[in-house]
Structures are given as structure tokens and as C-alpha cells.
Amino acid sequence: MDKLLITGGQSLNGVVRASGAKNAALPILAATLLTKQPITIKNLPHLHDITTMLELLGSMGCGVVVDEKMNVQLDVSTVNRTEAPYELVKTMRASILVLGPLVSHFGEAIVSLPGGCAIGSRPVDLHLRGLEAMGADIQVVGGNIVAKVDGRLKGARIFFDKVTVTGTENLLMAAALADGRSVLENAAREPEVVDLAECLIAMGAKITGHGTDTITIDGVEELFGTEYSVMPDRIETGTFLVAAAITAGKVKVIDTDVHSMEAVLAKLEEAGASVEVGEDWIELDMQGRRPKAVNISTAPYPAFPTDMQAQFVALNAIADGVGRVTENIFENRFMHVDEMLRMGADIEVNGNTAIVKGGSALKGAPVMATDLRASASLVLSALVAEGDTKIDRIYHIDRGYECIEEKFGSLGAKISRVLN
Numbered sequence: 001m002d003k004l005l006i007t008g009g010q011s012l013n014g015v016v017r018a019s020g021a022k023n024a025a026l027p028i029l030a031a032t033l034l035t036k037q038p039i040t041i042k043n044l045p046h047l048h049d050i051t052t053m054l055e056l057l058g059s060m061g062c063g064v065v066v067d068e069k070m071n072v073q074l075d076v077s078t079v080n081r082t083e084a085p086y087e088l089v090k091t092m093r094a095s096i097l098v099l100g101p102l103v104s105h106f107g108e109a110i111v112s113l114p115g116g117c118a119i120g121s122r123p124v125d126l127h128l129r130g131l132e133a134m135g136a137d138i139q140v141v142g143g144n145i146v147a148k149v150d151g152r153l154k155g156a157r158i159f160f161d162k163v164t165v166t167g168t169e170n171l172l173m174a175a176a177l178a179d180g181r182s183v184l185e186n187a188a189r190e191p192e193v194v195d196l197a198e199c200l201i202a203m204g205a206k207i208t209g210h211g212t213d214t215i216t217i218d219g220v221e222e223l224f225g226t227e228y229s230v231m232p233d234r235i236e237t238g239t240f241l242v243a244a245a246i247t248a249g250k251v252k253v254i255d256t257d258v259h260s261m262e263a264v265l266a267k268l269e270e271a272g273a274s275v276e277v278g279e280d281w282i283e284l285d286m287q288g289r290r291p292k293a294v295n296i297s298t299a300p301y302p303a304f305p306t307d308m309q310a311q312f313v314a315l316n317a318i319a320d321g322v323g324r325v326t327e328n329i330f331e332n333r334f335m336h337v338d339e340m341l342r343m344g345a346d347i348e349v350n351g352n353t354a355i356v357k358g359g360s361a362l363k364g365a366p367v368m369a370t371d372l373r374a375s376a377s378l379v380l381s382a383l384v385a386e387g388d389t390k391i392d393r394i395y396h397i398d399r400g401y402e403c404i405e406e407k408f409g410s411l412g413a414k415i416s417r418v419l420n
């Protein structure tokens with residue numbers, strides 16, 4: 001199995017392009033199930049999760065043509081199976097995103113119920129309750145969600161007790177073809193939800209309020225083909241900027257989305273980085289300094305994203321001072337801490353808060369990636385550690401970071417993919 005070998009101690013410098021956002025691309029690909037016309041999605045990142053979603057759509061009979069730039073042409077008119085099997089769902093929980101579009105467009109869906117995962121139990125009850133409120137009959141049979149509706153779903157007012165990103169996306173897609181008006185209250189405001197809504201609007205959907213916590217959808221009878229380009233990845237962008245900060249370097253991320261980065265940029269500035277932004281680029285210059293520790297508390301957008309939490313634990317580990325990092329979204333998202341302790345970090349986890357004492361001189365060690373974002377923190381720690389770090393189970397990293405060794409390598413990191 002592939003591993004990443006990183007020799008730490010290089011200051012990162014240079015320019016890197018942000019890839020398309022995985023978490024926007026996945027719902028947008030699922031949304032193509034809502035039209036019978038050919039549709040083209042551009043700026044997809046080259047990642048395992050994207051391949052899994054394309055495989056899932058292909059397994060339903062959808063025509064999928066990918067060109068060398070990862071632009072994908074999809075043709076749903078040939079779909080003859082409305083099922084997401086366990087083999088695919090178990091490798092990618094976001095497969096649940098096909099549930100709303102399938103039941104809304106085809107009147108039926110069988111989607112394997114996603115089980116627990118490394119970062120907690122992650123239920124999908126709010127997705128199911130919302131679809132029921134729209135008139136779907138939902139049963140869980142043999143580990144599968146079996147959803148059916150006679151005729152069209154009906155528009156409904158849906159209040160989420162908890163802000164859920166994929167839950168909002170699933171119901172937004174379902175509502176786009178429902179009969180009548182739906183109002184999603186306490187909806188997720190994440191930029192990826194907005195990108196999905198913009199794609200649906202380009203397909204002919206009638207949606208307002210996306211980007212706020214109340215989204216109104218007036219269902220239409222039919223959606224159309226279009227060409228849509230996925231937004232840049234704010235988490236990948238943030239990870240490159242932390243890499244610059246942690247190695248006292250200077251990195252410019254181009255073709256990115258500046259507006260979705262506010263909470264993260266504010267924390268990087270608080271850590272002592274000089275940050276400059278243009279229309280579609282961000283440059284972070286650490287001017288050779290060690291960062292200052294910062295306190296982080298994760299919450300739904302526009303607050304600090306849980307997907308950047310692990311990266312800031314790594315930053316705090318080598319910073320001046322003590323940083324408290326509180327995780328409020330997922331119950332078990334500190335698995336990177338045990339691996340970082342093996343590299344010499346000084347971190348104590350108390351409930352949902354990690355108290356990170358800075359100033360550690362991290363040392364390279366063999367470590368294991370446990371989930372996607374946790375693995376990013378190991379890469380960052382390795383970049384600044386003395387000596388070699390070998391990261392095992394990097395399939396987690398490949399789920400979310402496109403060409404990680406090429407991209408970090410182009411900034412001066414000593415990083416390579418090795419077989420053992």
C-alpha cells in the first residue's frame with residue numbers, strides 16, 4: 001500500500017493552484033440525476049471520492065464521459081437502476097447525496113444506509129425526515145434506505161434541528177423538482193451549498209435565499225442540461241496556507257475563492273501571518289517567523305470549519321504559546337492527536353477540546369492517517385518535523401487532496417509516494 005515519505009525542514013515558497021472543491025463537486029454530480037438532458041460539469045478535482053461518485057452514477061446506467069481535464073459529460077437519460085449499493089456507500093458516505101435526486105426524479109431509490117465512520121456516528125435522520133415531510137415513504141430494510149413516492153414529491157417547510165451540509169443539499173435537490181414551494185429553515189450556509197444551488201439554478205431551478213439559513217425553492221416540472229464549473233476548494237486552499245505558516249514560508253494560492261476563507265484567514269493573521277488577497281488569490285507570508293498559538297472553535301459556516309481543525313492543531317503544536325482547539329461538529333475528530341504525540345507534540349485532549357502546548361520540536365516518525373482531515377495535519381506536521389516521516393494509509397489523503405505530492409513538491413517540500 002502506498003505511503004507518503006516526507007523529509008521535514010523545508011520552508012515552503014511559491015505559487016499553487018486550488019483544485020475544484022470536492023464537497024461542492026459531489027452534490028453537483030448527484031444533482032445531474034435531476035435532468036434527462038446531457039450536462040457538463042467542469043473543474044472537478046481528480047480525487048478518489050469523485051471517481052466513486054462517477055462510478056456510482058455509471059452503475060445506475062448514467063452515461064459518463066471524462067476528458068483529460070476532468071470535465072465530465074453526463075447523460076442521465078439512460079438510467080435504469082436507482083440504487084446505491086453498500087460496496088460504494090461504505091467507501092464514501094457522501095453517496096447519500098443521490099437519495100434526494102433519485103426519489104425526486106425517478107420516484108424511488110434504494111441507498112445503503114451509511115454506517116458509523118472514523119469521526120463519529122454521523123446519522124442521516126434529518127435527510128430522511130425531510131424527505132418524509134415531502135411525501136416520500138421511507139423504510140429501512142436490510143441496511144438499505146428504501147424511498148418511494150407516488151407522483152411528485154410535495155413542497156414542504158422543513159426545519160433542521162441541527163445544521164447539516166449534505167442534509168441541506170439532499171433536500172435542496174429533492175425540492176427542486178417537487179410540486180410547490182419548499183422552505184428549508186436553519187439550512188446550512190456553506191459555500192458548497194451555495195455552489196450547488198447556483199448549479200441547480202443554471203439547470204432551471206427556482207431557488208432563493210441560498211447562503212442564508214432560509215432557502216426557498218419553488219419546484220419546477222423539469223430541469224435542463226447546462227455547463228457548470230465547480231468552485232475552488234477552500235479546505236485545500238487553507239491547508240496550503242497553513243503549510244506556509246507552519247514552515248515560516250511564503251505561498252500564493254491562485255484560482256481560489258477568497259470570500260469563503262474569512263474565518264481561516266482571520267486565524268492565520270492572528271497567528272502572525274501577513275495575508276494579502278486579490279480577486280481570486282491569497283498570499284500568505286510568514287516572513288521567516290514562528291506562528292503564535294491561536295484558539296479555535298469549530299461551528300457551521302461562516303464560523304471556523306471543522307475540516308480545518310486538524311491543520312490548526314498541527315500549527316499550534318509548533319507555535320509560540322498554548323492554543324485551545326474545540327471541536328463542536330463531530331464527536332471523535334481528534335484522532336490525529338495520538339499520531340502527533342508520536343512525533344513529539346504536546347497535546348492534551350479534554351472532552352471536545354485539545355489543549356496544544358506550542359514550541360514542540362517535532363520529530364519524524366512512522367504515523368498512520370485515520371481520516372481525511374486528520375491526515376492533512378500529519379502532512380503539515382511532517383513538513384516541519386526534523387527527519388523523515390512516513391505516513392501510512394494515505395488513501396484517506398487521496399480522497400480529498402489532488403496530487404498532494406506534486407503540489408507540495410512544487411512549493412519546495414521533500415515529499416514522495418513510496419511503496420513501503
Ligand code: UD1
Nearest residue numbers: 023094122123124125126127162163164165166167307329
Ligand atoms: C459535510 C462535509 C464534511 C464536513 C461537514 C461539516 C461533504 C461531502 N462533507 O459532511 O467534509 O466536515 O459537512 O462541515 O460535504 N447530523 C445529524 N443528523 C443528520 C445529519 C447530520 O445529527 O441527519 C449531525 C452530524 O452527526 C454532525 C452535524 O450534524 O454532528 C453536522 O454534520 P453534517 O453537516 O451533516 O456533515 P456532512 O454533511 O456529513
